[in-house]
Amino acid sequence: MLDLDQRQGRYGEHLVQLIVTSAGYTCSKPDDTGDGVDLVVSRTQHDGDSPRPPNVEFQVKTIRNPTLAGGKLVYDLEVAHYNCLRADGPTRRYLALVTVPGQNPDDWHDHSQHYSIFRDAVFFVDLLGFPRTENRSRVRVKAALTDRLVPAVVDDFMRRAERDYSRRFRPIGWSRHA
């Protein structure tokens, strides 16, 4: 049986995967390579399975006691993860903040004959280009309550990534020897 922290963490990741899949993209959990990427979103190649560049990556944090400040959801993010998310790189990364209602997992979901509900919500934060921090441990980040991660948003992220990808690569004038 997973302990509460593990259960909350995986619940949040699965919730994000559900949203991504709803948007029509593939979403996988990569091996832990120490840079805080929890999920990779990609299109698929012709086989409908293997990833086709470009990707969008998510770091997922799940909160069971969400705090609001100034009408925004706040989260104290580890500095190392903050730096990964704010740095410019070939792959776009976002922070996904999942809120669950309290410490009782039975309250996190509900269902009837006609629906299943997984509570509460997923928000996103785009930290690209944020300033350096002098903090040593954690940095407070904020998500607007309007920045909900929903399938349409995922689709928008992917379309943007696709446009950047097309622009980014300078063609190579190379031809194979006959």
Place this chain on the structure above:
Amino acid sequence: MPDPGELRDLGRSPERIAMYLHGRGWNPVGVAGDEILWALDDGGRRWEIVLPLSPDRSDLARRLGEVFAVLGAVQNRRPAEILRDVRSAGSDVLKIRTLPRTRSGTAPIDDALGLIAASKDLLLAAATSIDAPRAVLGSRKPARATEFVREVRLATEPGSFVVALETTVPPDWAVAEVLALAGSLVESGGQVESDGLFVLPVSPFPRAVTTRTIDAASAAVSLAARIVDGEADVAAFDDLVSRGVSANFLEALAGIGGGEGALERNTGVDLTVRWAYSRTPPLGRPATIAFPSNVFPVFATAASSLRARSPEPDVTLVGPIIRLQRDNRTGDTVTMVATVGQGRSRRSRQIRLVLNDEHHDLAHAAYGERRIVEVRGDLQSGPVLTMNPVRSFVVR
């Protein structure tokens, strides 16, 4: 998915991946920062992968994992198998697969050691025959042949019992060009032959040895099969000497088959070549040569036949004189004991020495004082192993 540590390790040599992609028909189509976009047109369908070049990227393993996932999908193979190919992309790989009656991936230890020794002898014989094709190769091998064998890397692979012999082949101009375009350095350790316009037909020595091994093995197994069918005689192996077949090569092949009792322990052998992706592969060579069990005794017989009819040149023997005989008909006979042969056939034998007067006096003295001698000359097989002539005689 391959282990992230393995992927990071491979990411330090992106030129190997570039070589592999080029060899599999992928084309570099775009560059951005430290990334190369590669595309493969597969019957009107376009596959794309992004190859990261910087080993310092935090997402290196993840990106390479995606590359291998796509390659696995394109080739319908497990990514871990492809990773093994990429690791040796700059090398010709000869794989000797035996089918011992043991669990897959294992072999009786004696058979495994014999196979490894015979594999080395096979490559050494092929390498030696390039400079000096002879029916029996001398014990002194050309320097570049022995240096070549020292550079061969051996690995075992799953599936029956497979010994993989890897020899690094420097890239030709076409591959060097794509590596340069990929923004990577060619760390081949070898020369890139180029006149700036065309691929030069120069074959580096490692590639020549691989080609020689395949050609000689292919010719030997074809002839052995004809002999088994009664369509040819072992003397026909003489005609294959110019193609790299020698007594040494045949003994090595027989050793790969497992020697005596092999038929009960081993159900077959095949030799597969995977040409390095660093160079255009030679045309018209079989990718796999199958050795039915019944050809190995033919190889052993043919090797003995070649040895019996051809002296082994320039052999050095070390050992004691054990007998001096006076024979009015044949003159004085001096017999010594020394170790002869290579690999599994290495054993102590009595050797008759045909000596001039000066060497004869030295032999008498050595025999009387129980001293060890070192002799050098041509070794002739037959009912009695004979060194004739003896060119050098030293008492130690």
